[in-house]
Amino acid sequence: MNMKCNPWTMALVGAGLVSLPALMQAEEKASSVMTAVSSTTLSGYVDTSAQWNFGTGNARLPDYKFGGPSKADGFNFNVVQLRIEKPLDEAEWAAGYRVDLWAGPDANTLGTQSTLSSGSSDFAIRQAYVALRAPVGNGLDFKVGVFDSIIGYESVEAGNNPNYTRSYGHTIEPQTHTGVLTTYRFNDMISASAGIADTVGKAINGRANPPKAESFKTYMGSLALTAPESMGFLAGSTLYGGIVNGFSDSYVENQTSYYAGATVATPVKGLRLGASFDYLAIHDLDGETWAVGCYASYQATEKLSLHVRGEYLRDRGEQKFFVDGVGATNPDKVLGVTGTIQYDLWKNVLSRLELRWDHSLTGDGIWGGTNPDANGTLKNEVLMLANITYKF
Numbered sequence: 001m002n003m004k005c006n007p008w009t010m011a012l013v014g015a016g017l018v019s020l021p022a023l024m025q026a027e028e029k030a031s032s033v034m035t036a037v038s039s040t041t042l043s044g045y046v047d048t049s050a051q052w053n054f055g056t057g058n059a060r061l062p063d064y065k066f067g068g069p070s071k072a073d074g075f076n077f078n079v080v081q082l083r084i085e086k087p088l089d090e091a092e093w094a095a096g097y098r099v100d101l102w103a104g105p106d107a108n109t110l111g112t113q114s115t116l117s118s119g120s121s122d123f124a125i126r127q128a129y130v131a132l133r134a135p136v137g138n139g140l141d142f143k144v145g146v147f148d149s150i151i152g153y154e155s156v157e158a159g160n161n162p163n164y165t166r167s168y169g170h171t172i173e174p175q176t177h178t179g180v181l182t183t184y185r186f187n188d189m190i191s192a193s194a195g196i197a198d199t200v201g202k203a204i205n206g207r208a209n210p211p212k213a214e215s216f217k218t219y220m221g222s223l224a225l226t227a228p229e230s231m232g233f234l235a236g237s238t239l240y241g242g243i244v245n246g247f248s249d250s251y252v253e254n255q256t257s258y259y260a261g262a263t264v265a266t267p268v269k270g271l272r273l274g275a276s277f278d279y280l281a282i283h284d285l286d287g288e289t290w291a292v293g294c295y296a297s298y299q300a301t302e303k304l305s306l307h308v309r310g311e312y313l314r315d316r317g318e319q320k321f322f323v324d325g326v327g328a329t330n331p332d333k334v335l336g337v338t339g340t341i342q343y344d345l346w347k348n349v350l351s352r353l354e355l356r357w358d359h360s361l362t363g364d365g366i367w368g369g370t371n372p373d374a375n376g377t378l379k380n381e382v383l384m385l386a387n388i389t390y391k392f
Contacts (some may be wrong), residue, residue: 039087040084040086043083043085053383057368063171070105081101094131095133096131099127105122110156112124114205127148131143139185146204151259153295154166167291168313169278169293172278172291174244177197177218188226190226191223192224194222196217196218196219197217198217218244219244224240237263238262239261241260241261243257256281260277262274263295276292276293277293288317289313289315291313303343311338315332336358349391355384358382366379
């Protein structure tokens with residue numbers, strides 16, 4: 001037996017206050033715990049912003065996600081994310097986990113409170129899943145638990161997006177699911193995902209409404225194509241498509257979300273283009289909600305990058321998605337343009353300046369005003385904001 005102990009520990013053993021077998025067992029347990037957590041990583045970010053909406057009166061604003069009157073004309077702490085993760089290693093039967101915790105006002109917008117929650121609390125679980133790999137072909141990966149939706153050009157995590165404010169396409173997409181997702185990469189060019197979840201809604205452990213949870217589930221699938229190195233300047237470009245279909249925990253009707261998107265490299269160094277299409281169909285309701293987005297990003301220098309997004313929203317009929325709290329509707333048609341300048345001055349800090357313009361293409365003005373219970377009079381809504389995010 002060979003065990004190294006410091007003089008103080010050996011003195012305790014000599015005095016009979018600690019037994020040698022107990023000491024060995026304690027050290028073995030400590031060693032086991034340290035081995036288990038040695039590959040666990042801790043990361044996250046703190047997200048802040050300052051926003052100015054042009055004009056007087058901002059009681060009613062465009063309804064894209066994580067925006068709204070509560071952030072207009074002032075300074076904002078948005079959210080802090082804490083990520084605890086053990087990634088999958090190269091083992092055939094690899095296992096790990098990931099937990100993304102949110103705290104702050106945006107956690108209420110994320111709204112993943114479970115069915116047992118009493119309401120908003122400035123806290124949310126963005127993701128919490130067990131990650132597994134089975135040695136099937138090139139490796140079959142699983143997520144079991146709560147995970148981000150598989151469709152969309154933009155991420156729930158603002159710092160991963162080219163622009164800070166979210167698009168209308170992102171707003172109409174499903175956001176979080178509770179279920180099982182499997183992913184398989186056939187080769188460097190083709191990968192696919194398929195999954196089953198409780199609902200298309202964001203509530204953790206939510207069930208289909210009407211209560212037929214034993215037979216009504218949500219099903220999802222996606223396919224991604226990546227251009228190989230042999231395609232020259234197009235190498236790394238991606239084409240992605242996905243569908244999510246099922247009952248939500250808020251609508252009685254079944255609903256289907258369709259998504260198609262692409263990111264394209266160009267011959268111009270540092271320039272990338274993108275496009276997205278989102279279509280939401282709420283079954284048994286007349287109408288349509290869909291959005292088209294176009295993106296351009298240019299890495300001008302090592303620290304400076306420029307990003308532009310143009311988008312068009314069509315939202316009409318019984319299923320009209322963008323409905324405010326007083327029951328009136330937002331415009332049937334909206335045109336939006338967003339420009340963002342990013343300059344990474346400090347290490348680990350994302351700093352951006354953004355200008356956004358939303359324009360109603362319908363006849364009546366609806367935004368602005370000082371009374372949230374009445375329609376506004378503006379057909380144009382313009383904001384300027386600064387975003388500072390520290391990533392750790």
